[in-house]
Amino acid sequence: MATTEDKAATKENVSSWKDSIYNPRTGELLGRTACSWGLILLFYLVFYCFLAGMFALTMWVMLLTLDDNVPKYRDRVPYPGLVIRPHALDMAFNKSDPPKYAQYVKNLESFLQRYNDTKQESNEDCPPGDYFMQDDAPEKKVCRFKRSALSFCSGLSDTNFGYSEGKPCVLLKMNRIIGLKPRGDPYINCTVKKDNPIQMQYFPSEGRIDKMYFPYYGKNIHEDYVQPLVAVKLLLTKEDYNKELAVECRVEGSDLCNNDERDKFLGRVTFRIKVVE
Template identity: 80%
Template sequence: MATTEDKPATKEKTSSWKDSIYNPRTGELLGRTASSWGLILLFYLVFYAFLAGMFALTMWVMLLTLDDYVPKYRDRVPNPGLVIRPNSLDIAFNKSEPLQYSGYVKHLESFLERYNETEQEKNEECIQGEHFLQDDTEEMTKKACRFKRSFLSLCSGLSDTNFGYSEGKPCVLLKMNRIIGLKPRGKPYISCAIKKDDPVQMHYFPREGLIDQMYFPYYGKKAHESYVQPLVAVKLLLNKEDYNKELTVECKVEGSDLNNNDERDKFLGRVIFRIKVSDQLPAHPEAAALLFTVNSSVYPAPALPSRGYTVSTSSPS
């Protein structure tokens, strides 16, 4: 049992602990009076307001020196990189299974929406073979040359909404990065090669993979709002010997002064990607006879060899 002498000591400790938070005798909260807390809060309020004002002032001064249309400092016009669509450097699918290549098809269709006829009507019919030079007035909206998806012919997705993937002859789209003020000399075109002993035939759209000069120069995103990059479509005409193999494809920009052999940058004026097309039948043959829908058009699945039973398919309407 606690003695009577211990009780005052315990009460004194409890009172001391409470007083450290709030002392009713002096009116102090956490050891400070109300006026002391007010002065501290006022100091930090003024201090941080000053810092915020200094930050806003320096940002405002810096933004005054920037141009909304072009970068302020450009020591040189760099060479453009080359990129492909669908947005993958490893393309692999089974041509007999629509679900495996539907993602590539949807990506290409979405990417080409800006190249539709209705979108390109607002752009200009330009003179081929000449740079489309315009007034350098910064606040003037620049005109852009038309590039219709129909220029891509068999790889436009108009006549073949599967872009050749269902027949094992896929299309890939190539474009150069946009660079303000770039005016390449000569007649730039894109050429692709597969790293294997036997060459693979390819079709280029537009013809010969040409990138016309009329799509240069580019004036920047704000001034050139309706600008679309010229595309080159490459249709890989693979055959049975090429199926079930991983093929490495290298595409380069040729025929101009653009750099395409910088060992420090593998994507400068070129791009390397891998593609593997399989022709194996699905694990469940019945599934191959099902109709599949792409972009509201119905296509029948490929015919199956006889395995002791008959699978019927429908013809497209």
């Protein structure tokens, strides 16, 4: 049986535990008076408001240094990569079987929709041979590039882009880089890695990329811009059929980099093609 002293000690412990949460004699809650709680809450309110203000001020100053249309730092990709259409680096098809090359034809036709002559008529007929500078113009104009300039690879006279006759066309373009102005006279040159060279046709003539399509001013203010294209028609013969051919295309004739071993697509692209007879 518990003694009177044990009961008194138990009652005292319960009372001490309750007083640690709220002490009715001193008015303390969790060991602090209302005034103490008010002061510490006021301190943290001022402290976090100061931090929020410093963060907002820092963001505002940083945003003042940015341009909505031009990235602040553009040194990661100083030179453009080369891109191929159809969007495939390994192509194989039977020239006598339309479903086998239909995907390539469809890809090319879809890609060239923006280059239709009817759409390009609304763009500027720029003088060739020099940059089309528009630094002070609020709205940037676009130089005209008609798909008819691609001749036999335009898909207009030959809707199969040469795939049905075993002489396929591929389209090449450079990636967009804001402010790029290539020096020299850039053009595309393709070679096949085999003993006997393969004849090729380039459209426009000699695979030239006219400087009037540069510079590019960015997606926001140069919304309708289209890259100039170079079409390459591979004039394959019977000796070239049933073989996997590796074709490498490079941007030549300018200061654009095309031999960086760390990036195989910088100024060049390699694709493989196999035509089955």
